[in-house]
Amino acid sequence: MIDYQSLRFDYKRHPDQDAAAPVRRPLVVVGAGPVGLALAIDLAQHQIPVVLLDNDNTLSTGSRAICFAKRTLEIFDRLGCGERMVDKGVSWNVGRVFFKSEEIYSFDLLPEAGHARPAFINLQQYYVEGFLAERVSELPLIDLRWKNKVTGAVQRADHVELTVETPDGPYRLEADHVAACDGSRSSMRGLLGLESKGRQFKDRFLIADVKMKLDRPAERWFWFDPEFHRNQSVLLHMQPDNVWRIDFQLGWDADPEEEKKPEKIIPRVKALLGEDAQFDLEWASVYTFSCLRMDRFRQGRVFFAGDSAHGVSPFGARGANSGVQDAENLAWKLAAVLRHQAPDALLDSYGHEREYAADENILNSTRATDFITPKSEISRLFRDAVLELAKSHAFARTLVNSGRLSVPATLRTSALNTPDTDAFQGGMVPGAVAADAPVICADGKAGWLLREAGRCAFTAVVFGDGETADRAARAVAEAGAAAGVPIATVRVPIDEPHVLATRRYDAQAGTVYLLRPDQHVCARWRRADAGIVRAALDRALCCNA
Template identity: 65%
Template sequence: MQALEFGYVRSPDQDSATPARHPVVIVGAGPVGLSLAIDLAQRGQRVLVLDNDHKLSIGSRAICFAKRTLEIWDRLGVGQPMVDKGVSWNLGRVFHQDQPVYQFDLLPEDGHERPAFINLQQYYAEAYLVERALQLPGVEIRWHNRVTACTPHGGGAALTVETPEGSYALEAQWVAACDGARSPLRGMLGLESRGRIFQDRFLIADVKMEADFPAERWFWFDPPFHPGQSVLLHRQPDDVWRIDFQLGWDADPEEAKKPENIVPRVHALLGRDVPFTLEWASVYTFACLRMDQFVHGRVVFVGDAAHGVSPFGARGANSGVQDAENLAWKLDRVLRGQAPEALIATYGAEREYAADENILNSTRATDFITPKGEISRLLRDAVLDLARDHPFARRIVNSGRLSVPATLHGSPLNTPDADHFAGTQVPGAVLLDAPMERAGQPTWLLRELGEGFTLIVFGPAPDWAAGMEGLKVLSIGGDLADPRGLAAQRLDAQPGTAYLVRPDQHVCARWRAPSAPAVRAAIARALGA
């Protein structure tokens, strides 16, 4: 799969007397850029993707894809092949030295279509996304096309693109910078990310072996086979295992990546009699950074280009895919003239809030995993000892708070509650899935939502709802059955309760007894009016 390459193809734009103008240009064909391109194309938009490379990612890189990412990819038509190929898991175990401390279940309740996580090498994820993108007539991907200049102006941005046959110029109405943590576009605009770089290094080693470890996340603090440091073990497809070894700040990254230095570490973990082959290795440094603002005129920064976190917690690629979903529907509405351009600014407000939440969680995990003083280490080890027998201490243990979608509290697109509700499904939350039935056949609540706004009504739908343009109405008890009552339970529903759900499946309003004016006002508010 990693050997798959995409050829350079000359574009008619390169022979144009004047720069061709595109409504959306996405820079970067990684998981985030491809997800954004597919989402926009499924909504009927024409999208150009430029990538400076011509192949899939090298090495496993991002491997932990969360339930929410899978739900987004379900909507984009790639969720099932990802799950079929990936290793599904819900359980994790924490060890201190050579003793188990406790285990945790990230999805303790049933009634969800997708697992808490799958492990899947990034190159597989990219392959499924490329395959899907190429099925859509609205997506064009140009490989070996490197953006070398970006000049914003009132109507968008002017781009200079370098190819094997020379450079050419483009005009873009909107530019989405999905070009990674080192984002060349960020540098072209004279922008930077700010935050904290942690003085520690970690080695990633992908090893291929046959082992009977379960499909769980195992994390060791100060194990006897790697004393004074931490180790993470994850199973991937194809009998490949990801091992992260903490190295310390003084480690030489180039020396650490040499096979003769990796093999003894792996033998110490597995035992010398366990055969394995080394597939890929990399050394990384923790960093928690973000741009001050994600939206700069009509250039919008998405994913790692906008924010970065340490990998423990799997918040990087997952938050990037959520960025893409947040931006796609808003950009579609603006391009259609159905929403003011100010709606794009709410992408910045909402996803900057989510980035801050991810950075906070990532920073806390990093501080716990890599204590920088003797007192901090003593405190951490005391917490680990307590956690063996006392559940309260387990809430303090932090081997990486794993990715969950941000609840967008305080978003200007939310309509505040006028009625009392219990539970977590507040305006700004991602709608929880639940098993449903349509005409006696099993289905899932999230799969029944529309591409636009959806009004979920528990009981008969009001007559006025059917006449609202662009609104899909789902009657629970009419269109759909809730055979286990989980949808009603999770949404704290009573007869007549209604939820308004945005195109990105976030709740934006809810009522005990909705009215036509209230629903119209909530939709207008969610469109930035």
């Protein structure tokens, strides 16, 4: 088995370093963490060549980001590595909430059957990065350069000029566009004189990765004020390889260096598990956190994604998940512009949409942190009263906040959406991420709707058989041909095997949903003709701006 935490990647001198003048590249991605790797893979699948620079030659260590949501797994499926993630990860849907010594309630994040992926998997970040890096190695359009640290960035009228430091000395590189995926301490942000603004929370938490065999289910367990860690909170998650992650709230006055020492951690773990518990301490870290973001994620020809653009508390698993969704949103738009299928204005929508999503994540993250870590006696009295009521009253459980878990933002206000002209029920509104559902594929085998959608293209989901649906499919093909933009078509019969898809999309014979390459709904109709499909396509590409 590969030890991804100890991997070291070779630095290799590149011909660009010996060029007489800076070489021009269409796109440079800075940072080979989960977000940068995902973005590079997505762009390569769109047939866009990518230079991916990383200042180090290692993957992450310790658990760090571990909870990867259903939507992120669907993105990983599209990137060609979802199966590996799920096979290795610990799948879970159920969470349990405790107050002091008593379980007060549980919740199921995926109560309905008919989904290809679980609500979440727990998988250490080094596995995620390792699997993504191995996928990168399969794609010749990605030029991954380890130990290439960006130390200078200057925006020109038609490109960005980067200075890159290597073990062989510096060189300069030009790029039509740059994606900054270089984390919360983003060097790109600093080089451009930019900053993130928001709120820092005055609290400290200890992460302890503990290896042991523990007879507990793969569930999320969260304690408020438990007997074994009074006046604080504790979170427990199962990870692969018999590793469990435990987050202990410590308080603002805790000494980070002292709290990372084994002699401080081991008694805390034994208080949770029992004095006779057998375990090995694998990794530990003490963290603080902030909820903040940059004012604008697009800065000329530089685009910020993931933690370089926004930061949240770890409660709710909104950091890495939202970063991967940033990458997916940006990839198809950059590809469309670089292929001259869309104007530069389409790239502005990246900022508008993902800033909206970041604000939603920050709001949820802030509310969770305020509930988990009350900063006044009144706040604590309110929280504890809610927790007491939640034992027996369902209404109070909606007020309990141990971290509203990550779901993708519904981009209701996006300018790329075509407003409805027909009546629909349910959640598949323009701007929503398309729901998955079981389908029967063209070869007669069982499959999944999102896997039948175009990997890097707009997709029309056409419901029903017969002449009405056939006319709709022809209208889609005609609109795509007229626009010069490929549209994949998925036909979904209205019958018993497709009852979930029909219900989730409130479909009738002839209903059409138009999905963007990132699988967000951008338009839907009960009856479609080539003219309205073409207009929706133009709107989604900003061709009518």
